[in-house]
Amino acid sequence: MGYMTSGKISEKYSLWNDFHYVPNGFFVARTGLTRFFHKNLNLTAGYAYLNVPTINEGVELKRNEHRPWMQMVANHKVSPKLQMINRIRYDMRFRQDFADGELLDSFTFNHRLRMLISMRFPLIGKEFIGGTPFVNLSNEVLVNFGKNVENNYLDQNRTWLTFGLRLDAMSLQVGYMHRFVQLTQNQQFVRNHTLVVWITHNFDFRKKNKINPKEELFYRQP
Numbered sequence: 001m002g003y004m005t006s007g008k009i010s011e012k013y014s015l016w017n018d019f020h021y022v023p024n025g026f027f028v029a030r031t032g033l034t035r036f037f038h039k040n041l042n043l044t045a046g047y048a049y050l051n052v053p054t055i056n057e058g059v060e061l062k063r064n065e066h067r068p069w070m071q072m073v074a075n076h077k078v079s080p081k082l083q084m085i086n087r088i089r090y091d092m093r094f095r096q097d098f099a100d101g102e103l104l105d106s107f108t109f110n111h112r113l114r115m116l117i118s119m120r121f122p123l124i125g126k127e128f129i130g131g132t133p134f135v136n137l138s139n140e141v142l143v144n145f146g147k148n149v150e151n152n153y154l155d156q157n158r159t160w161l162t163f164g165l166r167l168d169a170m171s172l173q174v175g176y177m178h179r180f181v182q183l184t185q186n187q188q189f190v191r192n193h194t195l196v197v198w199i200t201h202n203f204d205f206r207k208k209n210k211i212n213p214k215e216e217l218f219y220r221q222p
């Protein structure tokens with residue numbers, strides 16, 4: 001489950017916050033500052049904290065991760081009904097070490113690059129206006145690199161299909177995600193099938209201006 005927000009503080013800047021929780025899985029809280037160069041192009045940089053379960057020596061541990069991050073998002077209107085989103089995100093991952101069934105005070109650093117493409121179209125009408133149901137199809141490839149990466153250069157591949165409802169300054173998406181994950185052990189892979197529920201909410205902290213949801217709301221991806 002995820003809750004994502006964008007808070008407009010000026011014509012060119014907004015605050016990014018999102019929170020994701022997977023039962024019996026991980027928790028992530030992410031924040032950042034977005035700079036708009038054009039209504040179809042923006043850059044965000046920020047920090048994320050994660051708590052991820054892992055097994056070591058038969059003991060389940062709650063591993064911490066500190067993650068400075070940045071991304072660039074480009075939006076394209078392919079046709080009157082089809083919108084395409086391209087996103088490149090870079091994660092600087094500081095992951096807590098563990099040994100002998102215990103967490104250590106040290107952290108291991110590696111890089112990760114994430115490349116996403118998403119397509120969205122309304123099920124009714126030709127525009128994303130209030131009350132419009134829509135379909136979203138997305139694919140994201142996540143690649144690890146750095147001296148501490150030995151086997152799992154392909155971190156994972158995510159594909160999801162969601163059905164959503166467009167409100168004035170919010171959207172709700174419910175759907176299915178398939179995750180193909182390469183483990184740190186050589187040539188070991190797992191597949192996860194997940195139900196996703198995402199809420200996207202836009203705010204405008206400026207006094208005299210109103211949100212233009214066409215320019216922002218549907219350009220947010222988890």
